[in-house]
Amino acid sequence: MLAISGLDFTVGSLDILQGIELAVHEHEFVCIVGASGCGKTTLLRMMAGLLTPTRGEVMFRGAPVSGPRPEIAVVFQDYGRALLPWRTVAGNVELALEARRVPRSERAGIVDEMLARVGLADRKDAFPTQLSGGMQQRLQIARCMAQSPQVLLMDEPFGALDAMTRQGLQDEVARLCSESGVTVVFITHDLEEAIYLGDRVVAMDRHPGRLAETIAIDLERPRNQLTTREDARFLAYRHQLFHLLPPGH
Ligand SMILES: Nc1ncnc2c1ncn2[C@@H]1O[C@H](COP(=O)(O)OP(=O)(O)OP(=O)(O)O)[C@@H](O)[C@H]1O
Ligand SMILES: [Mg+2]
Incomplete structure (x- = not known):
């Protein structure tokens, strides 16, 4: 679905990314973990076509990604800046439908469905600043899903949220993604979040x-915040990743 090969990114004499090779398969949920400043956002921007690599390439279904494209949606960490403050909740979701040129008569129904899926149906006439952080992030996710993407790229989407909101959203995203069959690349610096969500953790x-190691996650779905996190395999993956990426590394 998405193939990165021989990708380097250099700024002046500074090597920011080196020799990145990654193939993401259709319907797969791949998590990328790494310390702050290791180049996660830079890599994601290249997958989204927002930044051009110095060497190598990103291919989507066999064609080079040379700029942003509607099949690839991005959820940014900073939901405050991703949403349009002068548009209502419904208006923000509708934006994706306008971009897809969905006829006006069909838009309201799709907006309602997307908002119901993320639990925001009763807030459709509110403005983003009237929502909590978790709700704003759900709105950004609803807008991305309304784009009907084949690939969803998420850059630390829950980084600014408290632990309880974060766990609720992890379950919502896992459910939405498995229902829609979208292929996901999810960036985080939270090892446990990566194991909880991923089919694979890089x-x-x-x-x-650079990409150091890949771990295939063999845990049943749907996952459960209590039982999955207590599973011996979960703890073994955590152990393995903790050694690769110790705190303060
Ligand atoms: N255009 C650029 N010019 C110079 N340096 C850059 C540029 N883009 C990124 N960098 C540097 O590349 C490195 C990787 O940045 P990036 O934002 O991708 O890291 P990150 O892994 O997303 O970090 P965080 O977890 O804090 O979000 C950083 O050292 C950053 O300063
Ligand atoms: Mg980043």
Whole structure:
């Protein structure tokens, strides 16, 4: 679905990313973990076509990604800046439908469905600033899903949220993604979040940023915040990743 090969990114004499090779398969949920500054956002921006690599390439279904495209949606960490404050909740979701040129008569129904899926149906006439952080992030996710993407790229989407909101959203995203069959690349610096959500976890090393190790996650779905996190396999994956990426690394 998405194939990155021989990708380097250099700024001046600084090697930011080096020799990145990654193939993401259709319907797969791949998590990338790494310390702050290792190049996760830079890599995601290249997958989204927002930044051009110095060497190598990103391919989507066999064609080079040379700019943003409607099949690839991005959820940013900073939901405050991703949403349009002068548009209502419904208006923000509708934006994706306008971009897809969905006829006006069909838009309201799709907006209602997307908002119901993320639990915001009763807030459709509110403005983003009237919502909590968790709700704003759910709105950004609803807008991305309304884009009907084949690939969803998420850059630390829950980084700014408290632990309880975060766990609720992890379950919502897992459910939405499995229902829609979208392929996901999810970036986080939270090892447990990566194991909880991923089919595969890719650990990144830094200076220069490169992919260090890949762990296939063999845990049943749907996952459960209590039982999955207590599962011996979950703890073994955590152990393995903790050694690769110790705190303060
Ligand atoms: N255009 C650029 N010019 C110079 N340096 C850059 C540029 N883009 C990124 N960098 C540097 O590349 C490194 C990786 O940045 P990036 O934002 O991708 O890290 P990150 O892994 O997403 O970090 P965080 O977890 O804090 O979000 C950083 O050292 C950053 O300063
Ligand atoms: Mg980042």
